[in-house]
Amino acid sequence: MLFGKEPTGFIFDVKRYSIHDGPGIRTTFFFKGCPLSCWWCHNPEGISPLPAPAYHAGRCIACGRCVRECTRGARSFGPEGVRLDSSQCTECRLCERVCPTRAIEFVGKEMTVGELVSLAKKDLPFYDESGGGVTFSGGEPLMQPEFLLACLEALRAEEISTAVDTSGFCREEDILRVAEQADLFLFDLKLIDPKLHEHYTGVGNHRILTNLRRLDEKLLEQGRGHINIRIPLIPGINDSQENLEAVVDCVLSLGSVSGVNILPYHSIGANKYKNLGMEFKMGRTPPPAENEVSRVLSLFASRGIHAVKGG
Ligand code: SF4
Ligand code: SF4
Numbered sequence: 001m002l003f004g005k006e007p008t009g010f011i012f013d014v015k016r017y018s019i020h021d022g023p024g025i026r027t028t029f030f031f032k033g034c035p036l037s038c039w040w041c042h043n044p045e046g047i048s049p050l051p052a053p054a055y056h057a058g059r060c061i062a063c064g065r066c067v068r069e070c071t072r073g074a075r076s077f078g079p080e081g082v083r084l085d086s087s088q089c090t091e092c093r094l095c096e097r098v099c100p101t102r103a104i105e106f107v108g109k110e111m112t113v114g115e116l117v118s119l120a121k122k123d124l125p126f127y128d129e130s131g132g133g134v135t136f137s138g139g140e141p142l143m144q145p146e147f148l149l150a151c152l153e154a155l156r157a158e159e160i161s162t163a164v165d166t167s168g169f170c171r172e173e174d175i176l177r178v179a180e181q182a183d184l185f186l187f188d189l190k191l192i193d194p195k196l197h198e199h200y201t202g203v204g205n206h207r208i209l210t211n212l213r214r215l216d217e218k219l220l221e222q223g224r225g226h227i228n229i230r231i232p233l234i235p236g237i238n239d240s241q242e243n244l245e246a247v248v249d250c251v252l253s254l255g256s257v258s259g260v261n262i263l264p265y266h267s268i269g270a271n272k273y274k275n276l277g278m279e280f281k282m283g284r285t286p287p288p289a290e291n292e293v294s295r296v297l298s299l300f301a302s303r304g305i306h307a308v309k310g311g
Contacts, residue, residue, distance in 0.1 A: 009147030024132025042269030133161030
C-alpha cells in the first residue's frame, strides 16, 4: 500500500480444503462478529466481534495460575474447572498468556488483506482443478464490509473465484457493493415468519428479505454473479410445511438462483458453547431423519426446484 495502512480484518478460523462452503475445493475464512444469535449456530465463537475467551476443561491441570494472576478476580475455580466472571473481565488476555497448557484461549486474530491472499494462493492448484476458490463465512462477513471488499478485489485481481456466505442482515449499500466483486452468494434463508425469525435468531427478517431481493435485482442487472440459497433444516423450528412452502415461493420469485442447499441440523458445535460459557438452547434436539430430509427435497422438486442435501 502506498498510502495509509493496509486494511485488516478479524478472523476466528481458516479452513483449507473445504468441500462444504461452495463449489469445488475451497479455502474458507471465518469472519468474527455476527448480528444474529441463532439457536442452532455451530460457530458460537464467531458471534462476538471481540476475541472470545474459551476454556478447554480437558487441557486444564488446575495449576491455579490464571486465578492468581487475574488482577480483576474474574477467574475462580468451580465444579467444572475454571470459571469466568465476564462482568469483571477486561479481556487483557493475561490468563491466556500465563496458562501453561493453552486451556484458556481467546478465539480470533487480526489479519491483513495481503496475509489472507497469500494464504489463499497456496491452494491455487486445488481451485483450478476443482472449480473451487475462496469463501468468506463467519460470523457474518458483511459485518466487516471494508475488509471484505478489499479481499474480494485483491482475489479478483488474482483471478480467484469468491463466495460470500451471508445471513443477509447487513446494510443494503454494503451487500450491493460486495455484489460487484463476489462471484457467488451463499444466502441463508431460515424462517419466513418474522416473529419466529426474531424469536430464534434475535433479529427480524424484513431487512434480510429486502436485501435478498435487491441483491437479486443487482446481479441480474449486472449480468454477473449468482445466489445459492442455503436452508438449515432444524426439527421443530423451521421444518413445517408452511415455512418450507413460503421458502419455495421466495426462491421462485428470484432470478439469479443457481442452487438450493438443504443443510440438516447437527449438534456438533454444542461443546463449543460449554467452552465459551454460553447457553446452548437446542438441548438434545436430534438431526432430522433421512426420510424427513427426503420429504423436504421432494417438496422442492414438486415445485420445480432441484434442491440438494448438504453443500
Ligand atoms: S482476560 Fe484479563 S481480566 Fe479477563 S479473566 Fe483473563 S486475566 Fe482476568
Ligand atoms: S492457568 Fe490454565 S491450566 Fe492453570 S488453572 Fe488456569 S486454565 Fe487451568
